[in-house]
Amino acid sequence: MLLLQSALVQSALVQAALGALPAARPTWNLALPGQLLGALGPDLLLAGGAVLLLLVAVARPESDRHQRAVGWASLGLVGLTIVAVVAYASRGALATEGPIAVDTFRWAVDIVVLIGTGCTIALSMESNPLDGILTAESHVLVLFSAAGMLLLAAARDLILVFLGIELMSVAVYILSGLDRRSERSAEAALKYFLLGAFSTGFLLYGIALVYGATGSTNLATIGEHVARYSLMYNPMLVAGVALLLIGFSFKVAAVPFHMWAPDVYEGAPTPITAFMAAAVKVAAFAAFLRIWLDAFPTVAYQWHNAIWLLAVLTMLVGNVVALRQRNLKRMLAYSSIAHAGYLLVTVVVANSLGASAFLFYLVAYTLATMGAFAVVIALGEPGERNQEIADYAGLWTVEPWLAAAMAVFMMALLGFPIAGGMGFFAKWYVIDAAIHAPHPQTVLAVILVLASVISCGYYLGVVLTMFMKPRPANAPAVRPVPTGTFLVIYLSAFTLLLFGVLPNGFVQLAHDSVPISMVGAPARAPVASAASR
Amino acid sequence: MYPLFYSFCFYLFGLIAIASALAFVTRRSPVAAALWLVNVLFCLAALYVMLDAPFIAAVQVLVYAGAIMVVFLFVVMLLNLGLPGELADARGLLAKILAGLAGIVLLAKIMSSRTAVPIESLMLRPDSLATVARIQGAVAPVAQPLFTEYLIAFEVTSILLLVAAVGAVLIGRRRAAAVEGVGAG
Numbered sequence: 037m038l039l040l041q042s043a044l045v046q047s048a049l050v051q052a053a054l055g056a057l058p059a060a061r062p063t064w065n066l067a068l069p070g071q072l073l074g075a076l077g078p079d080l081l082l083a084g085g086a087v088l089l090l091l092v093a094v095a096r097p098e099s100d101r102h103q104r105a106v107g108w109a110s111l112g113l114v115g116l117t118i119v120a121v122v123a124y125a126s127r128g129a130l131a132t133e134g135p136i137a138v139d140t141f142r143w144a145v146d147i148v149v150l151i152g153t154g155c156t157i158a159l160s161m162e163s164n165p166l167d168g169i170l171t172a173e174s175h176v177l178v179l180f181s182a183a184g185m186l187l188l189a190a191a192r193d194l195i196l197v198f199l200g201i202e203l204m205s206v207a208v209y210i211l212s213g214l215d216r217r218s219e220r221s222a223e224a225a226l227k228y229f230l231l232g233a234f235s236t237g238f239l240l241y242g243i244a245l246v247y248g249a250t251g252s253t254n255l256a257t258i259g260e261h262v263a264r265y266s267l268m269y270n271p272m273l274v275a276g277v278a279l280l281l282i283g284f285s286f287k288v289a290a291v292p293f294h295m296w297a298p299d300v301y302e303g304a305p306t307p308i309t310a311f312m313a314a315a316v317k318v319a320a321f322a323a324f325l326r327i328w329l330d331a332f333p334t335v336a337y338q339w340h341n342a343i344w345l346l347a348v349l350t351m352l353v354g355n356v357v358a359l360r361q362r363n364l365k366r367m368l369a370y371s372s373i374a375h376a377g378y379l380l381v382t383v384v385v386a387n388s389l390g391a392s393a394f395l396f397y398l399v400a401y402t403l404a405t406m407g408a409f410a411v412v413i414a415l416g417e418p419g420e421r422n423q424e425i426a427d428y429a430g431l432w433t434v435e436p437w438l439a440a441a442m443a444v445f446m447m448a449l450l451g452f453p454i455a456g457g458m459g460f461f462a463k464w465y466v467i468d469a470a471i472h473a474p475h476p477q478t479v480l481a482v483i484l485v486l487a488s489v490i491s492c493g494y495y496l497g498v499v500l501t502m503f504m505k506p507r508p509a510n511a512p513a514v515r516p517v518p519t520g521t522f523l524v525i526y527l528s529a530f531t532l533l534l535f536g537v538l539p540n541g542f543v544q545l546a547h548d549s550v551p552i553s554m555v556g557a558p559a560r561a562p563v564a565s566a567a568s569r
Numbered sequence: 570m571y572p573l574f575y576s577f578c579f580y581l582f583g584l585i586a587i588a589s590a591l592a593f594v595t596r597r598s599p600v601a602a603a604l605w606l607v608n609v610l611f612c613l614a615a616l617y618v619m620l621d622a623p624f625i626a627a628v629q630v631l632v633y634a635g636a637i638m639v640v641f642l643f644v645v646m647l648l649n650l651g652l653p654g655e656l657a658d659a660r661g662l663l664a665k666i667l668a669g670l671a672g673i674v675l676l677a678k679i680m681s682s683r684t685a686v687p688i689e690s691l692m693l694r695p696d697s698l699a700t701v702a703r704i705q706g707a708v709a710p711v712a713q714p715l716f717t718e719y720l721i722a723f724e725v726t727s728i729l730l731l732v733a734a735v736g737a738v739l740i741g742r743r744r745a746a747a748v749e750g751v752g753a754g
Contacts, residue, residue: 069720076721083728090735135721173739180732187725199725203732210736 062127066134075131075138078120078146079186085113086179093172100165106172107161110179114154117186121146133256135193137326137551141391144549145189145322148398152315153182155406155528158520160307163413167305167420169214178311181207185319192330194243194253197323201239201287205232208316212304218420224303231286231296239283245276246331255330263334277335280327281342287320288376291349301369306416309365310409313372314402321379325394328386329551336386343384344480350377351487359493364412364423367494368405371449374491375401381466381480385473388550393465396546400462400532404448407528411442414517414525422512425498430507435514439502441529448532450495451488457529457536461543463488578619586612594668599645603638610634624707 066072073080089109096102125143157175164174184203191197209232213225247253249272250261267273282293289297301309328336354374361367379401382394415431415438416422431439448459467484470477517525535542589608596602610633617626701710715723 072721087728087731090731171739173735177732177735177739180728183728193722195719195722196725199722199729203725203729206729206736207732210732210739213740 062129064129064131064134064138066131066136066138071131072134072136075129075134075136076190077124078117079183079190081120082113082117082179082186083183085116086176086183089113089179090173090176093176096172098170098172100170103164103170103172103175104161107157107175110157110175111154113179114150114157114182118147118150118154121150133254135196135254136190137192138190139551140549141322141326141395141551142189144395144546145318145398146186148318148395148402149182149185149189149315152311152318152402152406153178153185155410155524156307156311156315158524159310159406159410159413160305162518162520163307163416164214164305166416166418167215168217168418169305171214174211174214177207177211181211181311182315185315188319188323191323192255192326194246194255194258194327194331197327198236198240198243200323201320202236204316204319205236205287208308208312211308211311212300214308215305218303220303220420221305222303224300227296227303228300235283235286235293238279238286242276242279242281242283245272245279247276249273249276255327258331259333262332268335268338273335274338277332277339281339281346284320284324284327285346288317288324288379289373290346290376290380291353291373294350294354294373294376297373298366298369301372302363302366306365306409306413306420309369310406313368313409314405317372317376317379318398318402321376321383321394321398325383325386325391326551328383329391333386340384340475343380344477347377347380347384347480348483350374350380351483352377352490355487355490355494359490361494362424362426364425364428364498365409365420367425367498368408368412371491371494372405374487375449377487378463378466378484381470381477381484384477384480385469387469387473389469389472391550392543392546392548393462393469395549396458396465396543397462399535399542399546400448400458403528403532404445404459407441407525407532408445408449410521410524410528411438411445414438414521415514417512425501427511428498428502429505430511431502431514433507434511438514438517438525441525442502443499444529444532446495446498448536450491454536457532457534458539458542459532460536461539465543465546575619579616582612582615582619586616600642603641603645606641607634607638610638622707624711 064071064075066075089106092109093102093106121143124138125140128140129138131138156178160169160174160178164170181204184200184205184207187196187200188204191200209225209229212228213222215221243253246258249267249270250258252258252261262268262273285293286296301312304312332339351374354370354372354377358367358370358374361370379394379397382390382397384390385393412423415428428439428442431442444455444457447456450456451459451463453460463484467481470481470484586609589605589612593602593605593609596605610629614626614629614634617623617629
């Protein structure tokens with residue numbers, strides 16, 4: 037009862053903070069430098085704080101104590117930034133034009149990204165020393181990467197999108213090569229760097245061609261020019277959009293541009309893998325969706341089939357290949373590819389319903405992914421060992437809570453009702469958005485459900501192994517779970533279950549958080565539809 | 570500028586550029602070829618200066634001779650192509666003939682268009698950036714939007730470069746630490 041009450045209070049608070057629409061929202065004029073600076077408040081806080089922490093980090097030689105101190109300070113900065121984002125969101129200001137978006141979509145993505153960043157820092161603080169990584173700068177690089185992600189969530193200008201992607205990626209290239217003892221970590225870093233640079237080339241060339249065709253890098257202006265001069269079939273624009281699509285498909289690891297992902301995810305230190313699977317993907321998707329909705333609404337139907345195919349391939353290939361994995365980290369890598377496919381469904385839908393389903397999905401996906409990787413870290417042995425699915429046999433008998441939490445994460449990723457918490461509703465709303473799109477995507481929804489059925493094979497396989505198989509006699513004893521990892525695991529599991537039981541406030545939030553170009557566009561509230569069924 | 574000195578400079582840099590370009594395509598060692606290409610790019614920059622385009626000349630040196638050549642050399646080193654002869658099979662007779670033909674066609678096209686009247690739509694418009702640059706010099710028209718319209722992008726670039734530098738140090742120091750570890754062990 038107490039739990040229910042606190043949940044209600046909490047959701048009401050969050051709703052008041054984020055969702056409540058004041059009668060007249062203040063609008064910002066971003067042509068004024070002061071207002072532009074103000075609109076970038078949380079981003080400046082994070083980036084400025086990261087620069088200061090960088091100075092702190094390099095002030096002393098590497099040691100576990102210093103690394104932890106910087107880690108806690110970084111967590112504090114992330115917390116402050118979340119507070120700033122909530123404060124901005126509660127003011128409900130809007131900016132209709134300019135290079136920076138001030139809208140609820142941006143704040144919602146910011147919060148998801150910052151939660152992922154906080155989890156990553158908490159996890160790497162405790163797992164890095166085990167792998168012999170004592171550099172305090174690693175936490176600062178995570179912060180810089182997060183600053184790039186906030187910029188991506190905000191950018192309404194292709195130049196800023198490019199810079200945000202680069203800032204995010206460059207930091208992660210380095211982070212994935214942090215493990216000095218592991219050859220595979222070096223391989224992951226180099227592979228990610230080379231393919232990342234390659235995909236950046238596509239992205240940049242696409243941006244250049246779009247600029248050449250429309251004469252602007254501002255998303256709103258591009259959309260306006262495409263509509264006004266009917267540039268839909270302009271060869272330069274078509275080529276530009278195609279290159280942009282390829283570039284983003286690389287960044288979000290959509291099939292057939294996913295080849296780099298499993299090796300990189302497996303080789304990188306586990307907290308960084310979680311960061312890549314959750315936060316990096318979230319931010320890249322947010323920018324992708326915003327570009328698609330703002331700049332190319334008139335072009336979207338031409339590309340409908342291409343993205344449709346990408347979504348179907350990504351869902352099917354990701355899930356089918358994940359079935360064959362024996363290593364949990366690699367399995368989660370393929371599962372994250374499959375989830376990119378589910379998210380692509382919302383891009384196919386490309387309306388405000390899709391955008392809110394997208395946001396809800398991001399929250400559930402980020403929490404479940406972070407939690408699952410946190411369990412992998414808690415049970416992992418130094419040197420990336422003890423990560424096979426078989427190593428989890430009989431976990432229930434020795435660590436019942438850990439096994440239960442892992443089961444929640446697997447169920448959430450699968451989209452199982454009740455036990456999977458928010459994961460079920462996340463998938464529900466994506467399917468709902470697909471079916472209620474202006475051009476109903478029934479086939480896509482059916483394929484999504486089929487893909488989820490395939491994913492039962494490996495998600496439930498992990499649960500079965502943990503609960504039904506006997507613990508092998510030579511299994512290593514489970515170390516006590518350190519505080520940060522403990523918090524990440526149980527808070528994510530708790531949040532997933534809580535909003536799985538009481539999703540309405542959260543759904544309303546996601547529904548209110550739409551990109552600025554969608555504000556005022558009529559959309560059916562998902563809450564009402566869920567209640568009516 | 571004195572016409573005689575002008576033509577002297579033009580022919581000087583032009584001939585160096587052509588000679589370097591020939592050396593670039595005939596060297597067998599990729600590293601030597603890449604360095605000859607740097608020479609070509611520098612000469613082109615000098616020619617841009619003579620064409621009243623100092624900004625493009627500076628960008629030519631920074632971007633082409635600086636950044637892009639570094640990437641070329643990076644790839645050469647990464648693929649370990651430093652030894653001469655390893656790339657020889659990439660340049661067969663057919664490729665040479667085709668490249669020669671393409672060069673001749675290009676040359677003929679340039680020669681034929683020497684006397685042609687410029688196309689109207691390619692002429693400088695009075696409001697274009699290039700016209701402004703001719704009147705005010707190149708720095709102001711480039712700097713003004715950079716520090717007003719693109720200020721955020723400019724500042725984000727500085728953070729991006731900072732991150733890249735920190736990363737380079739981190740990875741470089743990582744090697745040193747690893748070597749130390751080996752030495753101690």
